[in-house]
Amino acid sequence: MFLFHVVTLLKHIxxxxxxxAITAAGVTHAVTQACSMGELLQCGCEATRSRAPPRPPAAGPGEPAGSGEGGKxxxxxxxxxxxxxxxxxxxxxxxxxxRGKSDIRALVDLHNNEAGRLxxxxxxxxECKCHGLSGSCTLRTCWKKMAPFREVGDRLLERFKGASxxxxxxxxxxxIPVGHNIKPPDRQDLIYSAESPDFCQANRKTGSLGTRGRTCNSTAMDVSGCDLLCCERGHRDETLEFEENCLCRFHWCCVVQCKKCSVRKELSLCH
Incomplete structure (x- = not known):
């Protein structure tokens, strides 16, 4: 697996x-989150003094403009x-x-780093919180929050599928984009300069482990589906038994004790 990652990172695929992109996004997200949680001395919460006030919500039927949800x-x-x-x-x-004078690798990597951060x-x-008697929301305080990192990853996955x-x-x-009538990629697009090797078969030279024995989804139509992941070799269905934590209880203070339960799962595995 380590060889696969090393070989992959040496290619512009x-x-x-x-x-x-996901690494640059991860650094951005982790550092920003650490600032908000007070874990770093160099930073803290976002400064909002110079920011314009948030726009009031839309007024409801019969309400004057700007009166949405109680005002200030x-x-x-x-x-x-x-x-x-x-x-x-x-x-x-x-x-x-x-960036060097003719280092395309640096240009590509810098572009993808920026796409991840963006x-x-x-x-x-x-996000906002209401203040006032009995939840009257006479005052709202609002702040900017990052999306969960799962959403960031999903967004970059879509960019991966449409990479240029x-x-x-x-x-x-x-x-320069390769192909006819292709728009130049924007700052959020992912880019590459070489075609990917065949990851279906194990290949020591490229570091690919192949997809034989990989778990797949027999009903999915995307890249997790058996048709694509198994490279049209087909798949087999097996029933396997796993041991998992179950019936967990919290005991004051501060221990969580669980029992072990046997769980049977139906899995699809690539030929």
Missing amino acids: RETAFVY WEWGGCGDDVEFGYEKSKQFMDTKRR AVKLYMRM KVMGGNDGKTL
Whole structure:
């Protein structure tokens, strides 16, 4: 498995693009979250003094404009300082990939790093809390929060599926899309410059372990489905028995005790 990762990262393929993007996104997300939780001395909650106030919600039927849900809003709480996480990720991930005169690898990696960071930075959401007697919501404080990292990963997975192949320009500083009538990739798109090897069969040279024996989903139509993952070799269904924790109880203080239960699962495995 380690060999597979090393060989993969040495190539400019679609899978490498995803690895760089998800890593840069992970650094951004982890550092930003640590700031909000007070785990780092260099940062804390997002500063909101210079930010414009949030827009009031839409007024309901028969209400005057701007009167939605009780009126006054202001920034408060502990917003995620994504700018700090973004900059730290940039310093950490881009240091070894400075652009050279004709280094297409550096250009591609820097682009994918940025796409990963933007998958966090550009999709912040607003959360609010009401204040007032009996939940009257006479005042609302709002703050910016990152999306859960699972959503970031799903977003990058979609970019992976639509990744664009590129080649280096003659000036060594630009990337040109390969193919006819293809729009240049934007900052959020993932890019690659070489085709992926065949991952279906085990190959020591490329580090691929193949897909024989892999668990697949016999009803899915996407990349997790048996048709694609098993590379049209077919699959077999097996019933396997696993031992899992069950009937867990919390005992004051502070131990969780569980029993062991046998669970039978129906699995589909690639031929």
